[in-house]
Amino acid sequence: MKLLKSILMGGALFFGLSMSAIAADPVKVGFVYVGPINDGGWNTAHDKARLALEEALGDKVETVFVENVPEGPDSERVMTQMALSGADLIFTTSFGYMDPTLNVAAKFPNVKFEHATGYKTSDNMSSYSARFYEGRAIQGHIAGSMTKSNIIGYIASVPIPEVVRGINSAYIHAKKVNPNVEFKIIWLFTWMDPAKESDAAKTLIEQGADVILQHTDSTAPLAAMQAAGNVIGFGQASDMTEYGPSPRVSSIIDDWAPYYIERTKAVMDGTWKSQAVWHGISTGMVGIGEITDAIPEKVRAEAIALQDSIVSGAYHAFTGPLNKQDGSPWLASGETADDGTLAGMTFYVEGIKGKVPN
Amino acid sequence: MLTGNGMIRLEKRPQPSKKWTSITPFLAVLATMFVGGIMFWALGKDPIEAIRIIFWDPLFNPQFASYARPQILVKAGPLILIALGLSLGFRANIWNIGAEGQYIIGAICGAGVGLAFYPSEGWFIFPLMVIAGALGGFLWAMIPAILKIKFNTNEILVSLMLVYVAEKILVSVSLGLMRNPEGGGFPGSRNLQYYKAASNPELISGTGMHWGVLVALTLTCLTYIMLTKHTLGFQIKISGQSNKAARFSGTSPSVVTAICLGVSGALAGLAGLFEVSGPSGQISIDFNVGYGFTAIIVAFLGRLNPFGILLAGLLMALTYIGGELAQFMLGLPAAAIQAFQGMLLFFLLAGDILTNYRPKFTYKKRL
Numbered sequence: 001m002k003l004l005k006s007i008l009m010g011g012a013l014f015f016g017l018s019m020s021a022i023a024a025d026p027v028k029v030g031f032v033y034v035g036p037i038n039d040g041g042w043n044t045a046h047d048k049a050r051l052a053l054e055e056a057l058g059d060k061v062e063t064v065f066v067e068n069v070p071e072g073p074d075s076e077r078v079m080t081q082m083a084l085s086g087a088d089l090i091f092t093t094s095f096g097y098m099d100p101t102l103n104v105a106a107k108f109p110n111v112k113f114e115h116a117t118g119y120k121t122s123d124n125m126s127s128y129s130a131r132f133y134e135g136r137a138i139q140g141h142i143a144g145s146m147t148k149s150n151i152i153g154y155i156a157s158v159p160i161p162e163v164v165r166g167i168n169s170a171y172i173h174a175k176k177v178n179p180n181v182e183f184k185i186i187w188l189f190t191w192m193d194p195a196k197e198s199d200a201a202k203t204l205i206e207q208g209a210d211v212i213l214q215h216t217d218s219t220a221p222l223a224a225m226q227a228a229g230n231v232i233g234f235g236q237a238s239d240m241t242e243y244g245p246s247p248r249v250s251s252i253i254d255d256w257a258p259y260y261i262e263r264t265k266a267v268m269d270g271t272w273k274s275q276a277v278w279h280g281i282s283t284g285m286v287g288i289g290e291i292t293d294a295i296p297e298k299v300r301a302e303a304i305a306l307q308d309s310i311v312s313g314a315y316h317a318f319t320g321p322l323n324k325q326d327g328s329p330w331l332a333s334g335e336t337a338d339d340g341t342l343a344g345m346t347f348y349v350e351g352i353k354g355k356v357p358n
Numbered sequence: 359m360l361t362g363n364g365m366i367r368l369e370k371r372p373q374p375s376k377k378w379t380s381i382t383p384f385l386a387v388l389a390t391m392f393v394g395g396i397m398f399w400a401l402g403k404d405p406i407e408a409i410r411i412i413f414w415d416p417l418f419n420p421q422f423a424s425y426a427r428p429q430i431l432v433k434a435g436p437l438i439l440i441a442l443g444l445s446l447g448f449r450a451n452i453w454n455i456g457a458e459g460q461y462i463i464g465a466i467c468g469a470g471v472g473l474a475f476y477p478s479e480g481w482f483i484f485p486l487m488v489i490a491g492a493l494g495g496f497l498w499a500m501i502p503a504i505l506k507i508k509f510n511t512n513e514i515l516v517s518l519m520l521v522y523v524a525e526k527i528l529v530s531v532s533l534g535l536m537r538n539p540e541g542g543g544f545p546g547s548r549n550l551q552y553y554k555a556a557s558n559p560e561l562i563s564g565t566g567m568h569w570g571v572l573v574a575l576t577l578t579c580l581t582y583i584m585l586t587k588h589t590l591g592f593q594i595k596i597s598g599q600s601n602k603a604a605r606f607s608g609t610s611p612s613v614v615t616a617i618c619l620g621v622s623g624a625l626a627g628l629a630g631l632f633e634v635s636g637p638s639g640q641i642s643i644d645f646n647v648g649y650g651f652t653a654i655i656v657a658f659l660g661r662l663n664p665f666g667i668l669l670a671g672l673l674m675a676l677t678y679i680g681g682e683l684a685q686f687m688l689g690l691p692a693a694a695i696q697a698f699q700g701m702l703l704f705f706l707l708a709g710d711i712l713t714n715y716r717p718k719f720t721y722k723k724r725l
Contacts (some may be wrong), residue, residue, distance in 0.1 A: 028685065036693075064686035070647040073637035077429050078682050084422055085687065096644060099549055119542050158643060159533060161543045189529045189643055346543040358533045 027268050029053065029260075031065035033079055034094035035192045041217035041237040042191065042254070043067065046093045046116075048238070049256035056261045058110050062267065071096025073298040078102040084113045089267045091260065092116065092225055094191075095160060101125055112272050114263060117162060119343065121276050128259060131280035132162065133342070134310050135252035136169040136213075137317040138288055139234050142250060143211040144174030144181050145299045146232060153204030154185045155197060156223055159357045161345040163215050166350045169317045170213055173306075175351060184209055188355050194220035205231055233292065239289045251289030251302075258284055276338065282311045297344040318342065324352035368715040375713050379661060387673075389705040394698045399704030403688050410700070411687050412680030426679050428566025431673035432637055432693030435571040436461070436629035438668055440653035442574070442581050443622030445559035447661040449585075450597040452618045456502065456517030457626040459524035460495035460705055464627020465634035466531055467494030469641050473547060487631060488569075495627015496620050498524065501618040503619035507612045513619065525646070532643045550635045558636035570632025576667075576721025577625070582664040594618065626650060655703055677702065 029050075037047040050063050069075050077098050082090055083104060089112045094100045098118035105113045105125040113125040120278025121127050130159040143152050152174060156163050167185060174181045184207055186200045197216045201224035204212055212222045212233045219240055225231040225247035235241070242248075242317065259279070279285035290308055291300045309315035320331030325348040331337060346356055391413075395405030416426035447454045454460075468491030475483050502516035515717045538549040550556045561567050585591035593609040594617075601611060629649065634641060656674055660666030681695035 066682055066692070067684045068692040069682075071642070071644050072647065074434070074637075074647060076637075077433075077679065078686075080425060081422060081679075081683060082686060084425055085683075096642065099639065103551075119544075152666075159545060250575070274396040282365070324429065357529075 008180050016122045018134075020200065027057075027224070027264060028064065028085075028087045028090065028252075029264055030077060030082040030090040031063065032069050032082070032092045032094075033067040034071065034096070035068060035217060035263065037065070039065050039192055040219040040240060041219050042078070043093075043217065045303065045315070046091070046256055051262045052257035053260045053264060058259075059262060061264055071083050072100070076100035076103055077273045077354050079113075080107070083108040087111060089114070089264060089272075091323050095158075095162075112263075112267055119276075121274055123274055127276045129162070129278050130254060130285040131278060132252055132254075132286055133169040133317050134164045134280045135201060135286050135288055136166040137173045137310065138307055139213055139250065140170035140173030140175075141177055141306055142234075142295060142299060143170065143213065144176065144178040145228045145229055145302070146295065147174075147181060147211045149208045149210045150178065150180045150182055150334075151210065152181060152183050152185055152207040153201070153207070153209030155200045155212065155214040155216055156185050156187045157215045157217075158189055159187060159346075161343060163238060164348070164356055165213055165342055165345045166213075168345070171352050172318070176357075177302075184333060184354055185352075185354055186215060189357075191214070192217040194218045197221050198224045199214065201225060201233075202228075219243065228299050236285040242290070244290075245292035246294040248289075248292070249294045250291040253287035255284055255287045276345075280310070281307060282313070324348070325350055325352060360514065365719060367718045367720050368711065369718050371714060371716050373715075374702065376678040378709075378713040380625050381657070382712055383666075383670075385659075386702060386705035386709050390698065390702045393705075397694065397697065398690065401694060402689060408684055408688055408690065411684045412677060412695075415683055415687075416676055416679045418624075421472060422683065426683075428560075429679055430672060430675045431566040431571045432568070433678055434575045434671040435568070436633055436649045437653050437656045437674055438517060438574040438578065438671035439570065439629040439632075440622075440626045440650055441656040441660065441667045442664060444578055444623030444653055445657045445664070446581070446594055446668060447618035448598075448657060449596045449662055450614050450616055450618050452597075453514045454499065454502070454517050454619055454622045455514050455654065456499070456519075456521045456648055456650070457653055458648065459517070459521035459624060459631035460498045460623040460626035461650045462524040462528050462646050463498040463522075463630070464491040464495035464520055464624075465512065465630030465645060466528065466641060467491055467534075467627070468631030469547060469550065469556075469634045469674060470531075470536065472550055472553070472635065475555065476553060479555045482559070484635070486555060486633060491627045491631025492624040493627070495630065496624040497678070498627070499619045499623020500616070503616050506615055506619075506642065513615075517619075521650070526600040528641070528645060529643050532641055532645075536641050538640075547640045556635055557639075558632050568636045570629060570636060573628065573632070574671075578664045578668045583663065590617070612694075626653075639685070659703065659706055673702075674699075 031050050033043045034149050035043040054063055066078050071094060079090055091114045093116045095117045098115055099114050101115045102120055106124055109124055115127050116165060117129045118127050154167055171183050174325050184204055188196050188200060191244050197218055198220040201212055201221040202312060205228045211240060214236050222233050222240060222243040225233045228349050229246055232249045233247045235248050238252045239251050239253050240248050289316055316336040318337035320335040322331040323332040324330045348356060391409050395409055398408040414420055417423055444454055444457055468487040470488045471490040472483060502513040505511040505516055506513045532545045538548045539548060558569050593614055596607055597609060597614045599605040621673045656667060656670045660670035677699050684690045686693060
């Protein structure tokens with residue numbers, strides 16, 4: 001009995017020591033993903049950035065991740081265990097991780113936390129997000145130019161401001177080039193469910209849509225468009241070039257790598273500070289995937305010009321005159337939307353049919 | 359029976375073997391460790407280390423144990439509570455597959471009561487929520503019960519379909535009725551963890567013990583007593599064995615159906631309420647994470663025996679928590695952990711063969 005006890009103690013001591021020895025050297029960065037790393041979209045983009053971080057900093061950094069973590073108490077437990085295992089910096093990459101991240105950050109004041117796409121921060125918890133709506137403006141322009149049926153389908157995920165913003169931005173720019181355009185929007189209330197996404201794409205195609213935009217994470221909609229033949233769409237979060245040159249004619253790419261590298265370096269040299277960042281195309285956090293030959297030269301040039309004007313700051317995707325859906329005025333001519341309104345956007349702009357679910 | 363003229367013949371036992379019933383769960387765990395170990399090895403990981411991280415580290419590693427041990431209770435609590443209720447019906451051949459829906463409705467009703475009182479304080483608010491949670495789950499389960507009693511519909515289908523209805527209601531209230539007015543336009547209710555009168559906190563710091571865990575442990579004992587000492591336990595068992603015999607002994611199948619579905623619904627509703635007011639904190643679109651379905655596995659893993667369910671719930675929770683550790687300590691993919699959990703169930707059910715059949719070694723005679 002005594003022998004057993006001492007063996008166990010020795011073992012425990014050994015593991016404990018070897019752990020802390022590892023933790024002392026390279027900076028340990030943890031990632032919590034809401035879906036599988038091979039979803040081809042959102043989670044793949046984050047994991048690609050994790051690998052880029054490893055590549056950039058070599059053996060000065062050690063990364064760990066857990067995939068398929070449900071939002072809620074399970075995520076809180078995963079983050080806590082990561083912090084206990086000696087992580088110095090933890091990226092929590094889904095909106096629903098916000099309150100759990102806040103709770104865990106309060107318990108581990110020496111660990112830094114970075115939460116994606118939320119609105120809460122604390123002394124050791126930053127929030128970071130991307131202005132995907134800038135990319136939606138370009139997609140809207142292409143969609144409005146390309147549609148022959150004048151019906152554009154939109155596979156929407158969860159009705160949070162980010163998604164509503166994307167719909168509005170795409171609609172405004174589609175309408176600008178094609179006043180007859182109509183949006184058909186299907187809400188799935190989930191970020192990723194390939195079966196539902198595929199069904200939604202098929203339904204939209206049956207309703208006459210010949211361009212489909214998606215705000216869900218998998219490649220299932222593009223597969224459905226490919227099967228249908230004469231429908232075009234866009235890569236979401238990852239480039240999804242495997243569906244190019246058509247149906248995937250361009251994409252919004254989430255490029256988190258520069259941010260992850262920058263923040264990890266900040267932890268290394270002790271300059272990390274809590275912040276709330278919202279970067280767009282200009283810093284590269286939002287990338288526009290190559291516009292393929294399936295799009296006529298003229299439209300391609302217009303789209304690139306639009307992208308350039310957003311990057312230079314000459315143009316804002318929400319520029320008045322714009323009315324809200326109920327006809328009440330929102331932005332006067334030439335006025336641009338402020339970040340506060342955009343961050344909490346729960347209304348459609350004038351012309352979109354249907355209601356934001358509530 | 360399985361192999362005709364091979365080396366091993368299976369002979370049906372007159373009665374399920376008590377000895378094998380208690381041994382097979384342990385054999386299943388060992389077999390899972392062995393085959394799972396081979397899988398981990400094939401994935402290029404050290405199998406001994408992987409098994410150690412999954413089963414040993416959450417309990418005994420000084421770095422994690424003080425946090426992980428209580429978390430096992432937190433994770434196991436709802437599983438045990440729901441599985442206890444389901445096991446009653448499963449004994450009586452009444453198949454409530456929709457505990458997930460009852461869990462959701464219980465959480466919505468309970469949280470709804472709490473949110474209706476916001477921001478007033480009062481000792482009575484939480485007890486009222488508990489009642490509302492149990493009642494919500496009970497009523498949701500009474501739909502398949504009444505349809506079965508009146509029209510002889512199949513409770514498996516009805517209760518399962520009602521899960522999807524409950525999920526739609528959950529989405530609707532997260533976006534509308536219960537949406538946090540200070541939530542910046544995002545879906546989801548207020549966080550009950552920050553509203554003292556309606557929260558279900560850790561009762562003793564560092565133990566993970568909240569009201570839900572306490573109720574689950576208490577009900578484990580009560581269910582055992584009910585099944586062994588009370589007429590109702592007898593009636594449930596006999597209904598499962600033979601409808602005719604049940605009728606002769608004066609048991610009404612309708613009453614047993616109503617009780618089994620009602621009780622399992624109420625317990626699932628309670629589990630939902632304790633979860634939403636405690637570890638989860640808020641009603642949101644993704645509030646449910648499958649406890650209602652996992653509890654079916656737990657009920658069978660525990661052999662429909664209350665104390666077996668208790669152990670099975672704890673074991674299940676251990677594999678979840680150890681599995682997460684293995685993911686970020688060793689870089690094992692989540693799918694490998696799920697396959698590992700699946701193996702556990704597979705070996706356990708396969709082990710049932712030994713409970714119900716006796717292996718006989720025979721030699722083929724040559725002519």
